Amino acid sequence: MPLRVSACSPAQNAKPVVNRPTADFSPSIWGERFISYTPADEIARAHKEKQVEDLKEKVRRRLITAAGNPSQQLNYIDAIQRLGVAYHFEREIEEALKHMYDNYYDVEHKDDDLYNVSLQFRLLRQQGFNLSCDVFNKFKDQKGGFQESLINDVRGMLGLYEATHIRERFEQTRGEVVYIYHKHEASHDKALLKLAKLDFNLMQSLHKEELSNLSRWHTELGFTVKISFARDRVVEVYFFVLAMYFEPQYSRARRILTKVLYIISTIDDMYDAYGSLEEHKLFAEMIERWDINSIDQLPEHMKVIYQALLDVYKEIEEEMDKEGKAYSFHHAKEAMKIQIGAYFDEAQWFHEGNVPTIDKYMQVARVSSSLPLTTVIFFIGMDEIITKEAFEWVYNDPFTIASCLIARLMNDMTSHKFEQERGHVASAIECYVKQYSVSKQQAYDEFNKQIANAWKDINQGFLRPTSMPVPILTGVLNLT
Incomplete structure (x- = not known):
């Protein structure tokens, strides 16, 4: 209901009292626990950063050498993305996916069977839906909409693998994905796994430092x-x-x-x-x-x-x-x-x-x-x-x-x-x-x-x- 303003006393020039409803929000549960964070030793951090650079070079070489096997390269890119280190290899991933798109999965030279369609959708998903709309345009019906039955069949062919990876992206922390990759990927790449762990720890330290500074600002506010x-x-x-x-x-x-x-x-x-x-x-x-x-x-x-x-x-x-x-x-x-x-x-x-x-x-x-x-x-x-x-x-x-x-x-x-x-x-x-x-x-x-x-x-x-x-x-x- 509308708020009402009433006089606080009959005294002349008295300021009105405003009836102020409150939402009764619960208090913060954190207190000052993030203020006391102490950054890691600079020498130890520099050592980790040097390790990261060396491992990045190993991962980059494997990514490039896998170009002769598009399926293997695509799976490697998928692992890089799921482990949260793709930001180190944006240019290499972009070039690799474009090469695959241009040379292996060109829709103008492939039959329209469901297997090839599923490869197109998977490739587009890997690249963040930013390569081309040609695939989508090719499978539109006359009304301009997507053929739902075709897309459902493609989803079926992508199967449990796709469903599992989508769930990982939206429901699991980065640390959990690293653990799953280590335990359940029989052929996991040791350099990539070590890079993911080190990078995770470095990013976590950075985020803790940021939150500590912001918590200190919040207290002073x-x-x-x-x-x-x-x-x-x-x-x-x-x-x-x-x-x-x-x-x-x-x-x-x-x-x-x-x-x-x-x-x-x-x-x-x-x-x-x-x-x-x-x-x-x-x-x-x-x-x-x-x-x-x-x-x-x-x-x-x-x-x-x-x-x-x-x-x-x-x-x-x-x-x-x-x-x-x-x-x-x-x-x-x-x-x-x-x-x-x-x-x-x-x-x-x-x-x-x-x-x-x-x-x-x-x-x-x-x-x-x-x-x-x-x-x-x-x-x-x-x-x-x-x-x-x-x-x-x-x-x-x-x-x-x-x-x-x-x-x-x-x-x-x-x-x-x-x-x-x-x-x-x-x-x-x-x-x-x-x-x-x-x-x-x-x-x-x-x-x-x-x-x-x-x-x-x-x-x-x-x-x-x-x-x-x-x-x-x-x-x-x-x-x-």
Whole structure:
């Protein structure tokens, strides 16, 4: 129900008291356990890094020498990818798969039997769906859709091997995959296995160091004490970010994005569960102006959050200025303005008791899902592959629109019951049910169809020519 403002006393000029509901989030379970991490001895680390370089050369040689046997080479590439070390061999893998595609699995010179079709699908899967759409185009029916019976037969031929590897990718940690490769792959490559273990340990040390630094920043920020109404989830946010990219070259991107997402999570809770509409409007207007001089106009809890946001953005601005990328900082600010604007729209609907149409809701909620903001901020921490065009792509390409739709609809279907119990803006479920006078189950069924179609758009986005470099697409895919 709408929040009411009542006077705290009859005294003239007394400040009104705002009835502030809370979501009663559970406290963090981590405490300060990650702050005390001590990095490994520099000499020991240097020794491991030297071992990694030597092993990389051995793996690279085997990958190249296996070119005469495409099946063997494909399986070796599969092992490299499953063990999480493919980022060391991106160029070699790309060249090997392109060579196989051009010389062994050319659809123009193969019969259309299921065996050859299955090889095509397997090759495309190995290359991240980014080689060519020729295979898919060849097996479309006249209506433009895929022949489901053919694809089902191909899935059957790929069999348990494929199913097992897909499950490994989505359900098992990298450490578990290393263990399985060691125990169950009779012909496992000793150099590759040792590389995977050493690389895993080095990456784990790096991630622990990053989390330790972020935990220290979080403690100094003081949100746990000053902002009691919001989720305290800096550790979870870091692992959320880690799921996008774990590689060492994205360390800065993880640091920046974790800080921004932790603060935006707090702002999200503030708009959802704390404060009056007048306060929310004031905060949104200050963000829109990027006003750094009028912070005293804000309520105390908003001052703390706003100052933390400005401090993180100052950190981003200084780093971008050093690299001559002022345009990146501009897009970071614009993304935040758009994000807070979406939060305010939803807050206004809630305070007014408004249930918008599903189309109007999705227009705003795709942004409030934080997918666009997350993508923009992550771009800032990446290297020279990020261009000005990439920032525009975030809000306009079917690939990212599909990503936002998936995130928003799955989020709403999962959380709307809890959110409606505590008082929250109508979700996609309530909007659809009201507009079409259907049951919640019918709304779920419709949204599941939309999600399935959105995944097709994402798969299509990986087929060449791609709208953006594959590392960009991969980050958004992992985020989704």
